[in-house]
Amino acid sequence: MFPIKREAGISGLNECPNCRSKLIGDTEKGEVLCPRCGFVAIDQSVDVTPEWKSMDFEERSKRMRVGMPSTLSLHDQGLSTDISADNRDAHGKFLDSYNRQSAQQMKKWQRRIRTSSSPERSLAVALAKISEAADVLRLPSPIVEDASLIFRKSAKQAVSKSKSISGMAAASLYLACRRANVNRSLKEIAKAAGMQSRAAAKYYRLLISEMESNYVPPPTVQKYISKLVNKEKINTRIERLALELAERANESDISSGKTPAGLAAAYVYIASVMCGEHIPQREIAEFAEVTEVTVRNRCREILENFTIRQKLRPQTA
Protein backbone atom coordinates (compact mmCIF):
# COMPACT_ATOMS: atom_id res chain seq x y z
CA MET A 1 0.00 0.00 0.00
CA PHE A 2 1.40 3.40 -0.88
CA PRO A 3 0.10 6.54 0.72
CA ILE A 4 -2.64 8.30 -1.16
CA LYS A 5 -1.75 11.88 -1.85
CA ARG A 6 -4.31 14.53 -2.37
CA GLU A 7 -4.47 18.28 -2.57
CA ALA A 8 -4.68 20.06 0.72
CA GLY A 9 -8.08 21.60 0.93
CA ILE A 10 -9.37 20.95 4.37
CA SER A 11 -7.27 23.46 6.22
CA GLY A 12 -7.78 26.41 3.94
CA LEU A 13 -4.03 26.70 4.05
CA ASN A 14 -2.36 25.93 0.75
CA GLU A 15 1.12 27.16 1.28
CA CYS A 16 3.72 26.38 3.87
CA PRO A 17 4.21 29.46 6.08
CA ASN A 18 7.87 28.61 6.50
CA CYS A 19 9.13 27.80 3.06
CA ARG A 20 6.09 28.70 0.94
CA SER A 21 5.98 25.45 -0.93
CA LYS A 22 2.70 23.79 -1.69
CA LEU A 23 1.22 21.70 1.09
CA ILE A 24 0.16 18.17 0.42
CA GLY A 25 -2.27 15.95 2.17
CA ASP A 26 -1.25 12.53 3.42
CA THR A 27 -4.52 10.79 3.98
CA GLU A 28 -2.93 7.72 5.48
CA LYS A 29 -1.60 9.61 8.43
CA GLY A 30 -4.45 12.08 8.36
CA GLU A 31 -2.10 15.00 7.99
CA VAL A 32 -1.64 17.98 5.77
CA LEU A 33 2.00 18.82 5.63
CA CYS A 34 4.78 20.55 3.79
CA PRO A 35 6.87 18.17 1.68
CA ARG A 36 10.03 20.24 2.01
CA CYS A 37 10.34 21.27 5.63
CA GLY A 38 7.87 18.93 7.27
CA PHE A 39 5.61 21.61 8.67
CA VAL A 40 2.34 20.00 9.69
CA ALA A 41 -0.61 22.22 9.00
CA ILE A 42 -3.31 19.82 10.09
CA ASP A 43 -3.26 16.47 11.68
CA GLN A 44 -6.11 14.23 12.58
CA SER A 45 -8.02 15.21 9.49
CA VAL A 46 -10.55 12.74 8.23
CA ASP A 47 -9.74 10.60 5.22
CA VAL A 48 -12.41 11.43 2.72
CA THR A 49 -11.16 9.25 -0.08
CA PRO A 50 -12.81 5.89 -0.71
CA GLU A 51 -11.33 2.93 1.10
CA TRP A 52 -11.52 0.81 -2.02
CA LYS A 53 -9.84 0.88 -5.36
CA SER A 54 -11.55 0.43 -8.67
CA MET A 55 -10.15 -0.62 -11.96
CA ASP A 56 -12.82 0.59 -14.33
CA PHE A 57 -15.97 2.61 -14.45
CA GLU A 58 -18.29 -0.33 -13.98
CA GLU A 59 -16.59 -1.43 -10.84
CA ARG A 60 -16.48 2.08 -9.55
CA SER A 61 -20.15 2.69 -10.08
CA LYS A 62 -21.01 -0.55 -8.33
CA ARG A 63 -19.08 0.45 -5.30
CA MET A 64 -20.13 4.06 -5.30
CA ARG A 65 -22.18 5.10 -2.35
CA VAL A 66 -24.39 8.06 -1.69
CA GLY A 67 -24.57 10.46 1.16
CA MET A 68 -22.74 13.58 2.05
CA PRO A 69 -19.02 13.54 2.70
CA SER A 70 -18.08 13.38 6.34
CA THR A 71 -17.51 16.69 8.01
CA LEU A 72 -15.87 17.81 11.20
CA SER A 73 -18.40 20.52 11.72
CA LEU A 74 -21.07 18.12 12.91
CA HIS A 75 -20.50 16.57 16.29
CA ASP A 76 -20.77 13.03 14.90
CA GLN A 77 -19.01 14.03 11.68
CA GLY A 78 -22.24 13.50 9.82
CA LEU A 79 -21.79 9.78 10.09
CA SER A 80 -24.74 8.83 12.23
CA THR A 81 -27.80 7.08 10.90
CA ASP A 82 -31.34 8.31 10.98
CA ILE A 83 -34.29 6.00 11.26
CA SER A 84 -36.74 7.19 8.67
CA ALA A 85 -39.96 8.75 9.80
CA ASP A 86 -42.41 7.19 7.38
CA ASN A 87 -42.87 3.84 9.14
CA ARG A 88 -42.17 1.53 6.24
CA ASP A 89 -40.12 -1.60 6.14
CA ALA A 90 -37.33 -2.42 3.75
CA HIS A 91 -39.83 -3.46 1.07
CA GLY A 92 -41.72 -0.21 1.33
CA LYS A 93 -44.67 -1.73 3.09
CA PHE A 94 -46.18 0.00 6.07
CA LEU A 95 -45.32 -1.46 9.44
CA ASP A 96 -48.00 -3.11 11.49
CA SER A 97 -48.92 -1.53 14.75
CA TYR A 98 -46.56 -3.62 16.85
CA ASN A 99 -43.51 -2.94 14.74
CA ARG A 100 -44.46 0.67 14.38
CA GLN A 101 -44.44 1.09 18.10
CA SER A 102 -41.03 -0.49 18.46
CA ALA A 103 -39.69 1.64 15.64
CA GLN A 104 -40.92 4.72 17.44
CA GLN A 105 -39.12 3.57 20.57
CA MET A 106 -35.92 2.99 18.64
CA LYS A 107 -36.15 6.41 17.08
CA LYS A 108 -36.58 8.05 20.43
CA TRP A 109 -33.59 6.25 21.89
CA GLN A 110 -31.44 6.85 18.91
CA ARG A 111 -32.10 10.54 19.20
CA ARG A 112 -31.20 10.46 22.85
CA ILE A 113 -28.08 8.39 22.46
CA ARG A 114 -26.66 10.39 19.63
CA THR A 115 -26.06 13.41 21.80
CA SER A 116 -26.23 11.69 25.10
CA SER A 117 -23.03 12.31 26.99
CA SER A 118 -22.26 15.80 28.17
CA PRO A 119 -19.10 16.27 26.10
CA GLU A 120 -21.02 15.16 23.04
CA ARG A 121 -23.72 17.66 23.72
CA SER A 122 -21.42 20.59 24.27
CA LEU A 123 -19.48 19.60 21.17
CA ALA A 124 -22.69 19.70 19.19
CA VAL A 125 -23.58 23.10 20.59
CA ALA A 126 -20.12 24.51 19.97
CA LEU A 127 -19.93 23.26 16.41
CA ALA A 128 -23.34 24.70 15.70
CA LYS A 129 -22.12 27.97 17.14
CA ILE A 130 -19.04 27.92 14.93
CA SER A 131 -21.07 27.24 11.82
CA GLU A 132 -23.55 29.92 12.69
CA ALA A 133 -20.93 32.58 13.28
CA ALA A 134 -19.06 31.56 10.15
CA ASP A 135 -22.29 31.85 8.25
CA VAL A 136 -22.84 35.38 9.47
CA LEU A 137 -19.33 36.32 8.38
CA ARG A 138 -19.59 34.45 5.08
CA LEU A 139 -16.55 32.36 5.85
CA PRO A 140 -15.79 29.45 3.54
CA SER A 141 -16.34 25.91 4.70
CA PRO A 142 -12.65 24.93 4.95
CA ILE A 143 -12.36 27.47 7.73
CA VAL A 144 -15.37 26.03 9.47
CA GLU A 145 -13.78 22.61 9.19
CA ASP A 146 -10.53 23.83 10.63
CA ALA A 147 -12.26 25.71 13.42
CA SER A 148 -14.21 22.58 14.24
CA LEU A 149 -11.01 20.60 14.34
CA ILE A 150 -9.40 23.15 16.62
CA PHE A 151 -12.35 23.02 18.95
CA ARG A 152 -12.32 19.23 19.00
CA LYS A 153 -8.67 19.24 19.90
CA SER A 154 -9.15 21.79 22.63
CA ALA A 155 -11.99 19.76 24.03
CA LYS A 156 -9.82 16.68 23.95
CA GLN A 157 -7.05 18.43 25.82
CA ALA A 158 -9.62 19.72 28.26
CA VAL A 159 -8.64 23.30 27.47
CA SER A 160 -12.28 24.19 27.19
CA LYS A 161 -13.21 22.48 30.41
CA SER A 162 -15.70 24.61 32.26
CA LYS A 163 -15.23 27.48 29.85
CA SER A 164 -17.88 29.31 27.93
CA ILE A 165 -18.78 27.31 24.88
CA SER A 166 -19.40 30.30 22.67
CA GLY A 167 -16.14 31.77 23.88
CA MET A 168 -14.15 28.75 22.85
CA ALA A 169 -16.11 28.51 19.61
CA ALA A 170 -15.27 32.10 18.74
CA ALA A 171 -11.63 31.57 19.66
CA SER A 172 -11.43 28.47 17.47
CA LEU A 173 -12.98 30.26 14.56
CA TYR A 174 -10.61 33.17 14.96
CA LEU A 175 -7.59 30.89 15.04
CA ALA A 176 -8.85 29.11 11.94
CA CYS A 177 -9.11 32.46 10.19
CA ARG A 178 -5.61 33.40 11.24
CA ARG A 179 -4.25 30.13 9.99
CA ALA A 180 -5.99 30.50 6.68
CA ASN A 181 -4.82 34.09 6.30
CA VAL A 182 -8.36 35.35 6.31
CA ASN A 183 -8.51 38.78 7.83
CA ARG A 184 -11.28 38.82 10.29
CA SER A 185 -10.73 40.65 13.52
CA LEU A 186 -11.50 39.02 16.79
CA LYS A 187 -13.97 41.82 17.27
CA GLU A 188 -15.96 40.83 14.22
CA ILE A 189 -16.00 37.19 15.12
CA ALA A 190 -17.00 37.88 18.68
CA LYS A 191 -19.83 40.01 17.42
CA ALA A 192 -21.00 37.29 15.08
CA ALA A 193 -20.92 34.81 17.92
CA GLY A 194 -22.87 37.20 20.07
CA MET A 195 -20.30 38.01 22.69
CA GLN A 196 -17.95 40.71 23.94
CA SER A 197 -14.66 40.95 22.12
CA ARG A 198 -12.93 41.34 25.45
CA ALA A 199 -14.14 37.97 26.59
CA ALA A 200 -13.36 36.40 23.24
CA ALA A 201 -9.79 37.69 23.45
CA LYS A 202 -9.36 35.95 26.76
CA TYR A 203 -10.48 32.65 25.33
CA TYR A 204 -8.29 33.08 22.33
CA ARG A 205 -5.25 33.67 24.49
CA LEU A 206 -6.13 30.62 26.50
CA LEU A 207 -6.52 28.57 23.37
CA ILE A 208 -3.17 29.46 21.85
CA SER A 209 -1.28 29.22 25.10
CA GLU A 210 -2.59 25.75 25.69
CA MET A 211 -2.43 24.16 22.31
CA GLU A 212 -0.98 26.10 19.43
CA SER A 213 2.42 24.63 18.90
CA ASN A 214 3.46 26.54 15.82
CA TYR A 215 3.10 30.27 16.13
CA VAL A 216 0.67 31.96 13.80
CA PRO A 217 2.00 35.37 12.89
CA PRO A 218 -0.46 38.23 13.22
CA PRO A 219 -1.71 39.86 10.04
CA THR A 220 0.56 42.53 8.66
CA VAL A 221 -0.35 46.18 8.43
CA GLN A 222 -0.53 45.70 4.69
CA LYS A 223 -3.31 43.17 5.20
CA TYR A 224 -5.19 45.63 7.33
CA ILE A 225 -4.83 48.27 4.67
CA SER A 226 -6.17 46.00 1.98
CA LYS A 227 -9.06 44.99 4.14
CA LEU A 228 -9.88 48.55 4.98
CA VAL A 229 -9.79 49.58 1.35
CA ASN A 230 -11.88 46.65 0.18
CA LYS A 231 -14.44 47.17 2.85
CA GLU A 232 -15.16 50.72 1.87
CA LYS A 233 -14.41 50.57 -1.83
CA ILE A 234 -11.76 53.21 -1.54
CA ASN A 235 -9.86 54.18 -4.67
CA THR A 236 -7.15 51.64 -5.38
CA ARG A 237 -4.75 54.48 -6.04
CA ILE A 238 -5.02 55.28 -2.37
CA GLU A 239 -4.49 51.67 -1.47
CA ARG A 240 -1.32 51.43 -3.50
CA LEU A 241 0.02 54.61 -2.00
CA ALA A 242 -0.88 53.54 1.52
CA LEU A 243 0.85 50.22 0.98
CA GLU A 244 3.91 51.96 -0.34
CA LEU A 245 4.02 54.29 2.60
CA ALA A 246 3.68 51.39 4.99
CA GLU A 247 6.50 49.59 3.27
CA ARG A 248 8.81 52.57 3.21
CA ALA A 249 8.15 53.47 6.81
CA ASN A 250 9.08 49.90 7.58
CA GLU A 251 7.55 49.99 10.99
CA SER A 252 10.80 50.19 12.87
CA ASP A 253 9.82 51.53 16.25
CA ILE A 254 6.50 53.24 15.80
CA SER A 255 4.54 50.06 15.33
CA SER A 256 5.50 48.04 18.36
CA GLY A 257 2.68 47.70 20.77
CA LYS A 258 0.29 49.65 18.59
CA THR A 259 -2.78 48.18 17.01
CA PRO A 260 -2.11 47.48 13.34
CA ALA A 261 -5.63 48.62 12.56
CA GLY A 262 -4.86 52.12 13.79
CA LEU A 263 -1.62 52.21 11.86
CA ALA A 264 -3.34 51.02 8.71
CA ALA A 265 -6.01 53.66 9.17
CA ALA A 266 -3.35 56.32 9.48
CA TYR A 267 -1.60 55.19 6.30
CA VAL A 268 -4.85 55.14 4.39
CA TYR A 269 -5.72 58.56 5.72
CA ILE A 270 -2.38 60.05 4.76
CA ALA A 271 -2.60 58.40 1.37
CA SER A 272 -6.07 59.76 0.80
CA VAL A 273 -4.89 63.28 1.60
CA MET A 274 -1.92 62.87 -0.70
CA CYS A 275 -4.17 61.71 -3.49
CA GLY A 276 -6.38 64.70 -2.99
CA GLU A 277 -9.43 62.65 -2.10
CA HIS A 278 -9.38 63.41 1.55
CA ILE A 279 -11.42 60.82 3.37
CA PRO A 280 -12.38 62.23 6.78
CA GLN A 281 -10.63 60.76 9.79
CA ARG A 282 -14.00 60.06 11.28
CA GLU A 283 -14.92 57.65 8.49
CA ILE A 284 -11.59 55.91 8.31
CA ALA A 285 -11.57 55.46 12.05
CA GLU A 286 -15.01 53.92 11.88
CA PHE A 287 -14.07 51.51 9.10
CA ALA A 288 -10.89 50.45 10.87
CA GLU A 289 -12.78 50.07 14.13
CA VAL A 290 -10.51 52.40 16.04
CA THR A 291 -10.99 55.91 17.37
CA GLU A 292 -10.20 59.16 15.66
CA VAL A 293 -7.75 59.87 18.41
CA THR A 294 -5.82 56.74 17.60
CA VAL A 295 -5.75 57.62 13.93
CA ARG A 296 -4.48 61.08 14.77
CA ASN A 297 -1.79 59.78 17.08
CA ARG A 298 -0.54 57.30 14.49
CA CYS A 299 -0.58 60.01 11.85
CA ARG A 300 1.42 62.30 14.03
CA GLU A 301 3.99 59.63 14.78
CA ILE A 302 4.34 58.64 11.17
CA LEU A 303 4.76 62.21 10.04
CA GLU A 304 7.18 62.95 12.84
CA ASN A 305 9.42 60.00 12.26
CA PHE A 306 9.52 59.90 8.52
CA THR A 307 9.81 62.73 6.12
CA ILE A 308 7.10 61.78 3.71
CA ARG A 309 6.84 65.35 2.53
CA GLN A 310 9.13 64.63 -0.37
CA LYS A 311 6.48 62.29 -1.68
CA LEU A 312 3.84 64.98 -1.62
CA ARG A 313 4.74 66.41 -4.97
CA PRO A 314 4.70 63.73 -7.66
CA GLN A 315 1.40 62.07 -6.87
CA THR A 316 -0.59 64.64 -8.85
CA ALA A 317 0.27 62.83 -12.08
Place this chain on the structure above:
DNA sequence: ATGGTTTTTACTGCGTC
Protein backbone atom coordinates in the same frame (compact mmCIF):
# COMPACT_ATOMS: atom_id res chain seq x y z
C1' DA B 1 -1.98 42.38 42.16
C1' DT B 2 0.60 46.15 39.97
C1' DG B 3 2.56 49.45 37.06
C1' DG B 4 3.55 51.01 32.48
C1' DT B 5 1.70 51.55 27.95
C1' DT B 6 -2.01 52.15 24.72
C1' DT B 7 -6.77 53.09 23.51
C1' DT B 8 -11.07 55.16 24.40
C1' DT B 9 -14.17 58.62 26.11
C1' DA B 10 -15.38 63.18 26.42
C1' DC B 11 -14.58 67.83 25.81
C1' DT B 12 -12.55 72.26 23.99
C1' DG B 13 -10.66 75.48 20.64
C1' DC B 14 -9.47 76.70 15.89
C1' DG B 15 -10.11 77.52 11.03
C1' DT B 16 -13.01 76.95 6.91
C1' DC B 17 -16.96 76.42 3.97
Place this chain on the structure above:
DNA sequence: GACGCGGTAAAAACCAT
Protein backbone atom coordinates in the same frame (compact mmCIF):
# COMPACT_ATOMS: atom_id res chain seq x y z
C1' DG C 1 -23.40 77.10 12.61
C1' DA C 2 -21.72 72.65 10.96
C1' DC C 3 -17.77 70.30 9.90
C1' DG C 4 -13.12 68.50 10.00
C1' DC C 5 -9.19 68.56 12.68
C1' DG C 6 -5.77 68.88 16.55
C1' DG C 7 -5.06 68.62 21.28
C1' DT C 8 -5.72 67.19 26.30
C1' DA C 9 -7.12 64.79 30.61
C1' DA C 10 -8.97 61.03 32.73
C1' DA C 11 -10.86 56.44 32.50
C1' DA C 12 -10.53 51.93 30.71
C1' DA C 13 -8.17 48.20 28.72
C1' DC C 14 -4.15 45.63 27.85
C1' DC C 15 0.27 43.35 28.89
C1' DA C 16 4.27 41.73 31.29
C1' DT C 17 6.09 41.23 35.62
